[in-house]
Amino acid sequence: MISRKSLFLKTSFLLITTAILNVSHAATIIHAGKLIAADNNDVQNKVSVIVEGNKISRIEKGFTPAGDNDEIIDLSEYTLMPGLMDMHTHISSQFEGPSTYMEPFVLNEADFAIKAVVYAKKTLDAGFTTVRNLGDGYNETVALRKAINSGKVPGPRIFTAGQAIATTGGHADSTNGQAKIIRRDLGPEEGVINGVAEARKAVRQRYKDGADLIKITATGGVLSVAKSGQNPQFMDDELQAIVDTAKDYGMTVAVHAHGKEGMRRAILAGVSSIEHGTYMDKEIFKLMKKHDIYYVPTIMAGNWVAEKAKIDGFFPDLVRPKAAKIGPLIKATLANAYKSGVNIAFGTDSGVSAHGDNGLEFVLMVDAGMKPIEVIRSATYHGAKLLNELDTLGTIEAGKFADMVAVHGDPLNDIKEMQDIDFVMKNGEVFVHKQ
Structure with a gap:
């Protein structure tokens, strides 16, 4: 026979357990006036996105009422989209003018790590819940990725080279x-x-250091203190060794390139993306489509360096003519690549221009001739596809991580809305909600 005390304890335990289970199963229900899920070009009206834990559990038509312990986020006058993805950032640095070239001589690893924490927060606040970081100085972005993933500091999901x-x-x-x-x-x-x-060793070293992917500089560049911004800088066998070794370790290869020959060699070696791509032509477009290579334009960086090249003393003498010549060409390259049907993923090269200003790239891409929905998909669906993360990121679908952003207006009518993100959720947690 059960005593009153024993019955009381069992009943109390059952009630407490039930309450805990009810709380743990509480959902966050987002009422979205418009939804761009980004799995296609469609736009849905009056939709509820139900989030449980850090994932999207389901999507329902209309505004689903709240159950016990559920939370409603009213975005009924907003456009909801997947979390934005920037495929080309340098999140631990930011070009500030001539003094930037002195930083390696006066700053230590810790200085860049602290800068990275600041810039990561700005990037997340701008709506970018995922970034590829394509180059740092001391592997500080590996440490930053770990800190963000463990919840120590706020920032986007980082895939770093x-x-x-x-x-x-x-x-x-x-x-x-x-x-x-x-x-x-x-x-x-x-x-x-x-x-x-040495090519193989460098890839294996990056794996050892904790990188997620490989970044190579297949041609000269703009901001380096060197004469050419276009010449090829790897031999075919070196490129092949890098790509083959990277594949052994499950890593993709992103390629900085301005000149045509460097791009051609890299594409034939089997890389995953071409960054900047200034001097692409019909032959390169054809190769990219044949080999299913992504193009990441970074128009913002081109515009920024071209403007700064007009200022006496802003760049070293070797850099200034490259910035003046190469910078203005990238927008036209994107226009031609888009017309040719090349795969395009969104990237800004932020760290050249200021972190947090990433949304300007949307405007520049539309100015180049892309449709707003296609630009938004380049920063969501196509970013996730380039990262090989489409199973978990890039669209608003049941089972994916709850990374979402919203703007008050309609970005399909005015793409400038993407420069003012009103709501940011990453991994089911709200980081920005402007009222």
């Missing part, structure tokens, strides 16, 4: 322009290679 890989004197050789007395001969550990064996 760590230090980029270059050849001696190449765009990502950080000793370019240094006096011989202080200049070191960098090797694969620092991301500078010569030959097949």
Whole structure:
């Protein structure tokens, strides 16, 4: 026979357990006036997105009423979209003018790590819940990724390349322009290679350092203190060694490139994306489509460097003519690539221009001729596809992570709305909600 005390304890335990279960199963219900799910070009009206934990559990037509313990987020006058994805950032640095070239001599790893925390918050507040980081100085973005994932600091999901890989004197050789007395001969550990064996070692080092993907500088660049911004800087066998080794470790390869020959070599080697792509032509477009390569334009960076090149003393003498010439061409390149049917993913090269201003790229891409819905999909669906993360990110669908943003207006009528994000949810947690 059960005593009154025992019955009381069992009943109390059952009630407490039931209450805990009810709380744990409470949902967040978002009432969206318009929904761009980004799995296609459709727009839905008056939709409820139900979030449980850190994932989207279901999507229902109309405004679903709240159950016990549910939370309603009223976005009935807003347009809801997947969390935005920027496929080209440098989240631990930001170009501030001539003083930027002195930073490697006066700042330490910790300084860049602290900068990264600040810039990560700005990026998330701008609606970008996922970024690819394509190059840092000390693998500080690996540490930042870990801190964000563990909830220690706010920021986007980071897929980082760590230090980029270059050849001696190449765009990502950080000793370019240094006096011989202080200049070191960098090797694969620092991301500078010569030959097949060093190419393989550099990839394996990045894997060891905790990188998610590989970034290489297949041609000269604009901001490096070196004469050419276009010349190819890897031999075919070096490129093939990098791509093959990266595949062994489940890593994709993103390629900085301005000149045509460097792009051609990289595409034939089997890379995943071409960044900037200034001097692409019909031959390169054809190759990219044949090999299913993504193009990440970064128009913002081109515009920014072209404007700064007009200022005396802003850039070193070797950099200024490159910035003036290459910068203005990227927008036209995107227009031609789009007409040719090349896969396009959104990327800004933020860290050249200011972090948090990423939304301007939407405006520039529409100005280049893309439809607003296609630009939004380039920053959602296509970003996730490029990352091989389409199973969990990039669209608003049941089972995916609850990464979502909203604007008060209709970005399909006015793409400038993407520069003023009113609501940001990442992993089921609300980070921005302007009232």
